Amino acid sequence: MSVLTDPKKIALHGGKYFLPQLSVDCVILGFHDGELKVLLLKMHHSAHWALPGGFIYKEETVDDAAHRVLEERTGLKNLFLQQFHVFGNPARSSSKATVEYFKKEGIHLDKNSWLAQRFVTVGYYALVDFAKAQPHPDLFSDACEWVSLREAEDLFMDHSDILQKALETVRLQLNYQPIGFNLLPRKFTMPELQRLYETILGKPLDRRNFQRRMLAYGILKKLAEQKKGVAHKAPFLYSFDTQRYRKALAAGLDGGW
Structure with missing residues (x-):
């Protein structure tokens, strides 16, 4: 063409x-x-x-x-x-x-x-x-x-x-599919992922509930690395499990925000 x-x-x-x-x-x-x-x-x-x-x-x-x-x-x-x-x-x-x-x-x-x-x-x-x-x-x-x-x-x-x-x-x-794979860098912190969700939804989310829920989906891998150059306690970095992420895109997730 x-x-x-x-x-x-x-x-x-x-x-x-x-x-x-x-x-x-x-x-x-x-x-x-x-x-x-x-x-x-x-x-x-x-x-x-x-x-x-x-x-x-x-x-x-x-x-x-x-x-x-x-x-x-x-x-x-x-x-x-x-x-x-x-x-x-x-x-x-x-x-x-x-x-x-x-x-x-x-x-x-x-x-x-x-x-x-x-x-x-x-x-x-x-x-x-x-x-x-x-x-x-x-x-x-x-x-x-x-x-x-x-x-x-x-x-x-x-x-x-x-x-x-x-x-x-x-x-x-966000109620039935994951988001973030193409919006975040390959390695990111949980607060950065939460900030993305809050920005899209236009409302704050409880930190503990958000982390527990995201980990329960099984689409994240916690890395041994921690974010460098931060003033307070350095948060751990995460990445998406590509295979499970794509499966979640196709099959969906449970729950809503």
Whole structure:
């Protein structure tokens, strides 16, 4: 499959290559300095930031399109990527706004253009290692950056709604699937893991109950090492048992938060 890299060809002739009126949008989440962050694009000719997304080639699956977008924006492959919702509000995009946007790009579209039609988008979320991701803008954006969830407001089109729905889904996932493998470094402390869960859930968790529960799942390995460079008693480091973690992703966990 040859990937189109010419913005003008995409705009004027993309209807020959892409599925009509269907797209994907990806909520890519990373954890850094005790904060959950989302990867956003700063669009050309716009004050708005947008979620990474793209069109679906006629010869690829919807899942493959989402994985392609994830790799193009982060440089990462074979990561946990989950479809979570379909967004199909008839008013989610504007034919007039699309024509005006491409006019600023120096590309003339008429109202019957494939790009000026109503689009339904399939939402995916990905949990990635902040340190390993290499953000890269797409053909229609000036920048691709990590943005704190506190600052991710007033996004392009309905992307704020897509982001909120993704966060709701991740919070629900915590009730029956593990989280952290792609968000934390290979070695981490129990307080760091708890901080991740508290950040996602938006509420504090009891330290003893959290530790007892996480250890009971059997997905963690306590290491002989302790965290260096801390002021007080150095906490032990942990890592995920990859095999048991993946089994828990497939089979689920008991209980909720």
